[in-house]
């Protein structure tokens with residue numbers, strides 16, 4: 001009998017579901033739910049994504065502009081959800097998170113050249129921030145983040161979770177998944193993280209964010 005792959009239907013990620021996948025490690029922390037899964041994507045899949053990101057990149061932007069023009073110096077690419085290759089990766093991310101696809105934003109790509117970074121920030125939007133209504137009135141705030149490194153720069157480019165003191169090194173195909181919320185549903189300030197400066201080479205990642213309510 002062929003095993004039927006059913007799409008996830010849940011509105012939120014379940015740590016027990018994610019933690020039960022093969023080869024998943026949970027980062028020990030009382031303050032955040034954070035998982036690492038090495039080699040989630042193959043080198044070939046990563047290279048395919050890098051090609052698409054490089055072809056369509058634009059300067060990255062931030063919500064709640066803070067006057068620091070060097071806060072996020074990378075470039076961003078909105079990957080085309082209608083591209084069958086992208087759609088297949090999207091479905092694997094949803095299956096990993098265990099979250100219904102309509103809660104997900106389209107996958108983004110990020111590209112960092114030497115000297116580029118994304119300073120310490122949270123992926124959730126500040127409920128008191130000026131841009132909250134603009135970004136969150138329909139789908140609500142961000143819940144989980146899934147991020148995959150598509151390459152490994154020779155120096156720099158780590159992701160540092162500054163509040164919990166955990167630094168993750170880029171590694172081709174490595175996935176990070178974390179909950180941006182507390183068990184109460186409020187935003188978790190311990191999820192703050194810094195995409196650190198690339199010192200040599202180039203760094204690409206994909207980011208996939210899920211929302212409290214259906215997207216779009």
Ligand SMILES: O=C(O)CCC(=O)C(=O)O
Pocket residue numbers: 110118123157158159193194195196205207
């Ligand atoms: O590039 C990184 O290491 C972090 C990226 C990130 O935090 C983001 O895109 O929200």
Ligand SMILES: [Fe+2]
Pocket residue numbers: 121122123193
């Ligand atoms: Fe982030």
